[in-house]
Amino acid sequence: MKRLLHHRLWLCFSIGLAAVLAGAGLYWASPYAATWDEVDFALALERYDLLSMQPHFPGYPYFILGGMAVHAVIANPAKALSVLNILVLFSAVFPLVWLLRRHVSPPAALLAALAVLSSSYVLLAAARPMSDGAALGVLWWYMWAVERAHRQTTWKAQLLPAALFSVLMGVRLSYAPFGVALLFLWHEDWSTHRRVGRVALSILVAALFQFIWVAAVARTEGGLFPFFKLGWAFVHGHFSDWGGTAAASPLPFSERVHRFLIDNFLWTGIACQNAWLLAAYAAIGAIAWRAGQFRPPRALVVSALLYAVWALLAQNIEKPRHLLPFIHFALFYVWGRFLAASRVWGLALAAAVVLLQAAVGIGQLREQVATPPAVYQLADELRDKPRPFVVYTWEETRVFDYLHVPFPHKDVFHFSFFLQDKENYRHATIYMTNHVVDGFRAQGVDVSRHVRKVKTYRSSLLADPVYGTITLYEWVEE
Structure with a gap:
């Protein structure tokens, strides 16, 4: 018993x-x-x-x-x-x-x-x-x-x-x-x-x-x-x-x-x-x-x-x-x-x-x-930023498309493409994420003199170790 x-x-x-x-x-x-x-x-x-x-x-x-x-x-x-x-x-x-x-x-x-x-x-x-x-x-x-x-x-x-x-x-x-x-x-x-x-x-x-x-x-x-x-x-x-x-x-x-x-x-x-x-x-x-x-x-x-x-x-x-x-x-x-x-x-x-x-x-x-994912936080904040601007990303752009964000965004993997494409936005503010900056650095291009940190967005790194932290930068011409 x-x-x-x-x-x-x-x-x-x-x-x-x-x-x-x-x-x-x-x-x-x-x-x-x-x-x-x-x-x-x-x-x-x-x-x-x-x-x-x-x-x-x-x-x-x-x-x-x-x-x-x-x-x-x-x-x-x-x-x-x-x-x-x-x-x-x-x-x-x-x-x-x-x-x-x-x-x-x-x-x-x-x-x-x-x-x-x-x-x-x-x-x-x-x-x-x-x-x-x-x-x-x-x-x-x-x-x-x-x-x-x-x-x-x-x-x-x-x-x-x-x-x-x-x-x-x-x-x-x-x-x-x-x-x-x-x-x-x-x-x-x-x-x-x-x-x-x-x-x-x-x-x-x-x-x-x-x-x-x-x-x-x-x-x-x-x-x-x-x-x-x-x-x-x-x-x-x-x-x-x-x-x-x-x-x-x-x-x-x-x-x-x-x-x-x-x-x-x-x-x-x-x-x-x-x-x-x-x-x-x-x-x-x-x-x-x-x-x-x-x-x-x-x-x-x-x-x-x-x-x-x-x-x-x-x-x-x-x-x-x-x-x-x-x-x-x-x-x-x-x-x-x-x-x-x-x-x-x-x-x-x-x-x-x-x-x-x-x-x-x-x-x-x-x-x-x-805590919403970092990319969701980024999208929500960018919705309220004054136009015009464009955001260059890596994989984040796929999520932006899914969220139907109202601002222009592009994925960019090569610095040469970025230099060419940004000329289409001469009168707009140019933003980019840390993954773009890191990608350029991996290609041997140091853009630290051209970028200004705007804000960092954080969510669970356990749930998403790659995109759990996203830093937004603004491109600054010399």
Whole structure:
């Protein structure tokens, strides 16, 4: 009886906390489309057009389709996508509990699942109009389906993970490294049955599932050839120009690794830039390492490590959100190991850390909504400035277009173009953002003598590390 009451107590605590977290995420889901990519997604709910980057390649059809369904209820498209992210993310509590249940008690499994889902930084990043939150939710359903197929060993059991991997790719293509989990399934199937036709059929079915969304998106672009042509241009730009990959970034590789592991993963991803949370996880990690015994599915381990390499080399190092799957896996492993060796005191300690983590995350959610993004603040203030003037920006101009601002603005990436174009505004005040000034400096052009600082606008750097701070300058002729 005492054990039953103990289990009920922890189940009630976990369910109540889950409701609070999900409610906070839905209530404070971001209503802002404050970056280029977020505008791409928000505009796609009104008109789906890859050529106009609504959204950008590869189209994210399942994410946009879900967003359209929520948009029928929530008028703000950015808010609709943010709400969709939270709903799909918290649905992952079920596959997480099922994956953990084989190693720990039901209350501990639910608490560990909440410890993963309540990650402060992940919660903040998920409550935005990108596809990260929905992709994480689908990812956990997919990994559970892979593990289920591994245990059942029937051919029909392989259909669900193949279908879910297709959904995952239609939500966020950059999670492709997790497809290696299907290779594990097919290898095990071959080792068990030694039938080439059986494995070939599994591969064919998986390809057909992918073809469903590829063909649907390609049809909107006029066929497969225009779709893949657009895709090639996007991929080439990502790896050679604006994507912030190891190949395109001037950052030394050693510094890139340091930023990846220390700044992005530990300080931001795990601790949400909170010293108390970092200390708490240092203690939990030390205890788990010494006392715990927990073996996560091998396919999940290999997939997560492969994704970490992909994020290090092929994603923008300035954006920690690209590490979200790796952050979730690390928490899954640490909490599974910790609670597998814990008794009542372990559950109490875990609950305390989860409450701290939830408090930090909810606080960040509130700040994200209460303080408009820096680019929104800039747009609002520029509306009141006396005309005529023109503003030169980088990616901010995409947000200005989305906000339908009444003043002229242009994106400028090359100093030579700026010198030529500003001649069209001889009788107007010329403004530019710090990203333009920094871009000129990177090209070897020091414009410090020609610019006067007007004002700096600030919002959450956790939510947007690139455009969370924007400084407006006025161009001054000598």
